[in-house]
Amino acid sequence: MKHKSxxxxxxxxxxxxxxxGTGMTVPAFSAxxxxxxxxxxxxxxxxxxxxxxxxxxGTCGVYSCMAAIESN
Incomplete structure (x- = not known):
């Protein structure tokens, strides 16, 4: 269990x-x-x-990190 933690x-x-670190920002938008x-x-x-x-x-965290990197 310690390894998983x-x-x-x-x-x-x-x-x-x-x-x-990637400087994620919200794009400018005007209503x-x-x-x-x-x-x-x-x-x-x-x-x-x-x-x-x-x-x-158990790899969902890794895939979510990679998705954030790929989409930025």
Missing amino acids: ILHKLTAALLCCTLC DDESELPAKFDLRDEGAVTSVKQQYG
Whole structure:
């Protein structure tokens, strides 16, 4: 059990470092913008989505960290 606790703490620390160190910001948006939204928008068409991965038990923290890194 001690190994799992250390892994969880390490994953949490890595996630915090990733989120803080990458300079994640909220994009500027104005509700007053009159431009029209497209009828369809798919990130796969933009090439911004990675392939599906085989995720085994206990690795969700690692995959969430990698997703944060890939999407930034």
